Amino acid sequence: MSELQKSRLGLAIGQYMNTLPFWEATREQRLLMQFCTQSQRWQAYPRPGSVYTGRRQLEWREVSGKGVVASWTVDRMNTLTAGPVSRIHALVDLAEGVRLLSWLVECEPAQLRTGLPVRVEWVALGEGLQWPAFTSLKTVINK
Amino acid sequence: MLTSDIVISGYAETRNVFRSGRSAYDLAADVLDEIVRKYSIVPADIDGLAVTAALSEGSNPFHAAYLSDTLGLQLDWLGTGTTGGCAMLCAVSAAASALRDGRCKVALVIGADAPSTTYSSHYRAYREEFQVPTGLIRPPAAFALVQNAYEQRYGAPDAALAKIVVTQREHALQNARACDKLRKALTLDDYLDSRKVSDPLRLLDSVMFCDGANGVLMMRAETADAMGLPKSVRLAGYAERTNHNVQDQTPDLLDSGFKVAGVRALAQAELSVNQVDMLQLYDDFTIAVLIQLEHMGFCGPGEGASFIGKTDFRFSGDLPLNTGGGQLSAGQPGLAAGGLNLVEAVRQLFGEGGATQVNSPRNALVTGIGGIAYGRGWMMSNALVLDL
Numbered sequence: 001m002s003e004l005q006k007s008r009l010g011l012a013i014g015q016y017m018n019t020l021p022f023w024e025a026t027r028e029q030r031l032l033m034q035f036c037t038q039s040q041r042w043q044a045y046p047r048p049g050s051v052y053t054g055r056r057q058l059e060w061r062e063v064s065g066k067g068v069v070a071s072w073t074v075d076r077m078n079t080l081t082a083g084p085v086s087r088i089h090a091l092v093d094l095a096e097g098v099r100l101l102s103w104l105v106e107c108e109p110a111q112l113r114t115g116l117p118v119r120v121e122w123v124a125l126g127e128g129l130q131w132p133a134f135t136s137l138k139t140v141i142n143k
Numbered sequence: 144m145l146t147s148d149i150v151i152s153g154y155a156e157t158r159n160v161f162r163s164g165r166s167a168y169d170l171a172a173d174v175l176d177e178i179v180r181k182y183s184i185v186p187a188d189i190d191g192l193a194v195t196a197a198l199s200e201g202s203n204p205f206h207a208a209y210l211s212d213t214l215g216l217q218l219d220w221l222g223t224g225t226t227g228g229c230a231m232l233c234a235v236s237a238a239a240s241a242l243r244d245g246r247c248k249v250a251l252v253i254g255a256d257a258p259s260t261t262y263s264s265h266y267r268a269y270r271e272e273f274q275v276p277t278g279l280i281r282p283p284a285a286f287a288l289v290q291n292a293y294e295q296r297y298g299a300p301d302a303a304l305a306k307i308v309v310t311q312r313e314h315a316l317q318n319a320r321a322c323d324k325l326r327k328a329l330t331l332d333d334y335l336d337s338r339k340v341s342d343p344l345r346l347l348d349s350v351m352f353c354d355g356a357n358g359v360l361m362m363r364a365e366t367a368d369a370m371g372l373p374k375s376v377r378l379a380g381y382a383e384r385t386n387h388n389v390q391d392q393t394p395d396l397l398d399s400g401f402k403v404a405g406v407r408a409l410a411q412a413e414l415s416v417n418q419v420d421m422l423q424l425y426d427d428f429t430i431a432v433l434i435q436l437e438h439m440g441f442c443g444p445g446e447g448a449s450f451i452g453k454t455d456f457r458f459s460g461d462l463p464l465n466t467g468g469g470q471l472s473a474g475q476p477g478l479a480a481g482g483l484n485l486v487e488a489v490r491q492l493f494g495e496g497g498a499t500q501v502n503s504p505r506n507a508l509v510t511g512i513g514g515i516a517y518g519r520g521w522m523m524s525n526a527l528v529l530d531l
Contacts, residue, residue, distance in 0.1 A: 016272065019272065045518070051390055075340070076340055077340045091518055097392055097393055099393045103278070
């Protein structure tokens with residue numbers, strides 16, 4: 001068992017399949033997704049085989065981290081995330097053609113719309129690991 | 144027509160109770176007791192059993208075996224379903240195949256669960272690694288993503304969702320088996336004023352867990368005649384679709400397997416949508432009811448709100464919907480929820496609907512929704528058509 005799998009963060013890392021490349025890359029703020037080398041297409045969430053071919057010819061490759069919002073919600077009953085600022089859960093479609101479940105940071109709910117351009121914004125989880133959240137491109141430019 | 148000689152000749156249902164303190168086994172025994180008593184049969188008449196998995200027994204991988212043993216049934220066929228809200232209709236389909244193949248002669252299909260007393264399910268798979276860390280773990284938030292996508296594309300269907308809620312609540316007020324906590328009258332304003340639990344989804348768009356059990360007794364039509372069972376409904380059509388368009392990694396959030404399964408089930412039953420007498424639709428969330436109406440062809444994409452606005456869904460109306468109150472207003476007995484609307488359909492077609500009896504129905508469309516999927520609406524859609 002790797003050090004990552006012994007993480008005390010409460011994350012179920014690498015238990016259902018080998019996802020260690022994804023997690024190791026988050027330390028360097030690089031977002032890796034699975035790429036099917038036979039069909040030349042991306043897939044997410046990570047799966048043990050290609051959703052296109054059924055074969056295990058998959059590679060972890062870095063993606064742009066740019067995408068658009070597919071949908072979002074503010075869960076007001078979730079005690080894990082409903083702190084002083086409730087988390088904006090979001091589905092983000094990456095430019096590579098995969099959808100990620102994550103959340104938005106530094107975004108006003110009133111400004112959100114389907115198709116809003118966003119880019120990855122890393123959030124520290126602890127032990128050097130980071131999670132790919134997203135923020136609107138406009139917010140970044142205005143900084 | 145493959146399913147034409149398979150019938151449902153009996154049904155049973157417990158009351159839906161919030162925190163009953165009971166187990167799925169104990170509740171299932173109520174179903175067997177009612178079936179045996181009401182139809183004057185003995186356990187030895189039953190040689191097939193299918194049961195849904197239970198949230199309250201989630202850590203037991205031998206649940207179906209333990210339940211059959213607990214009920215004292217000697218079986219020649221035992222099926223189980225791990226397809227969530229689709230499990231009951233899947234079990235009916237599997238039992239139909241077993242009956243047709245001669246594996247058994249009389250099959251009992253039971254849904255029993257007690258998640259408001261005990262919740263012991265662990266999903267594992269990719270969920271703990273790539274969904275749980277985001278904090279999006281509750282079904283209302285997942286369906287809110289779908290509802291928001293609908294609102295962004297077509298405008299907020301709030302008045303239509305309110306009408307579904309109020310109509311079903313009126314039905315539940317007349318259903319003695321509905322959860323006591325939910326048997327309170329609601330107005331359209333009550334719905335519109337209810338708090339948003341996960342924008343834009345309101346508290347009243349969502350079901351409440353309760354405990355309960357239900358079941359149907361299935362066999363070939365000739366067996367029902369030989370046993371002298373007085374009433375039967377026929378399985379006229381069934382279809383399911385799991386992981387609809389799974390290769391599309393940025394699927395339309397407003398797509399679902401009902402576009403295939405609903406249309407196929409109706410075609411098997413040789414019914415057009417305007418010939419459907421009654422809808423018993425899976426209603427864990429109001430938006431799911433609206434989307435099913437669109438996907439099964441009752442109206443076009445984006446037309447759900449106007450269709451709901453102009454349709455009378457009361458038991459006495461032109462297209463009765465969830466005449467027992469549905470899960471929204473009778474309560475969601477965990478993974479037995481798929482049986483709630485199934486049993487109501489059978490009850491109505493038997494003419495035993497009581498205060499909300501539909502006038503002389505000839506058929507019913509029953510549906511199931513199973514599993515919240517990553518990045519798409521839901522995993523599984525199934526549809527069953529019953530007729531006389």
